[in-house]
Amino acid sequence: MTWAGTNLVGVNRLLVAVVHETDPLARLGPWLRDAGMDLEERHLGTGDELPATLDGFDGLVVLGGPQSAMDPPEVSPELVGVRALLAQAVAADVPTLAICLGAQLLAEVGGGKVRTGIDGPEVGATLVAKRDAADKDPVFGPLPLSPDVIQFHHDEIAQLPPGATLLASNPFYANQAFRVGRHVYGLQFHIETTPEIVREWAERDTVGVAASPHDRETLCLLTDAVHPDLEAVWAPFAARFADLVRTRARQAA
Template sequence: MARLLVVVPSDTDPPTRLGEWLTDAGLELDERRLSRGEALPADLTGVDGLLVLGGPQSSLDAEEVSPELVEVRHLLGQAVAADVPTLAICLGAQLLAQVGGGSTRVGADGPEVGATLVAKRDAADADPLFGPLPLSPDVLEWHHDEVDRLPAGATLLASNPRYPNQAFRVGEHVYGLQFHIETDPALVRQWAEGDAVGVAGSGLDVETICARATAVHPDLAEVWAPFAARFADLVRARATHRS
């Protein structure tokens, strides 16, 4: 069975539904929760794919503020160098942009919070994961920082008017998603009740954010569960090649 290393920088963003979709697609998930002190491997030996999730840490945190992110960057750098199938979400995508030679900053237009849409770019049509997506898929946003500069040579796959670098690919198999696809309504409520600054920046109240997210979650599953299965195909293909 193909092995996916799942890096959970914070218990506030577990794999949730995405983990279920990837397991259903036949992957073995090796989940490491950093906030519980679970160690990351020194390298990606024996790993067929990598999933890095989000958290309240900032991609701009100094090492002494978020020391756990040092090892996450190290693994992402290895994934880029070896083109290991990777899905990096929100904070993970920002760290990926950094290790690939791009940059992040505090979001110029403030926090982006709640259910919204992104739009595929032309390059997405030829991408094995993004090609089958609808033109403007539903997503769930929850970020304070932004990827302001993509790595040189990265392929931009999705944008929106507020923050253009919503999804990108480095190499052939390493993907960064600024948005979330893994959430369920309970997780969104946890975020909304714990992030007063983000909620205030949205111009909405907690109940409106949660209601809109709950309404869109069936559509998220319809679009992103098949996307997860296509990512699992990449991981399985690497496992076959590695064996």
């Protein structure tokens, strides 16, 4: 598979797969646009189609949703195209940021394994810890040692793709962030949320909330409280990812 990105007059295009309307770009959109990215969103839940290839795009963003990475095509047909694009991104090392379900799909297409979380759902505000390999990573390196994140998942990445670099872990589920190749990133957790989005998830996901040590209102109050810290840490992270996209596009031109 070949890849032809674009770098016309300094404009870099990212294809954004909004897999489900409950997980929009939210705050990640402005962070990436402020960093100079041109975003083309495809909302799969409202009938948008994905392109067959990444030609013409400099990078890919895949968001989350209530589907499972283990869903067969007849259950979640919208994931077929997402898997195909992630496979292309891995093959050509196209800059990619895959979040939650997106990270699980990335792990699978790269040769890793996803399963129902053996310790149950991971839901709410928590911390992840950088691994040593993250210090040398251009996107993860400047993060604090244990940044705040938002979790909302029932499945886990049980095994990373062969050769993947583990970048962040926590005691609940080890594979929290990873890199495939030099430019393809997966985050099991969320960085893009708003308090309103998390509250909607908490209302929908009664099973996940029940697995939490907190009731729904307490869980939401705790996630509300970390959102300012999320922005302080992850907006610069998004800008560094944009820098990676620009650098890769210049190299590919």
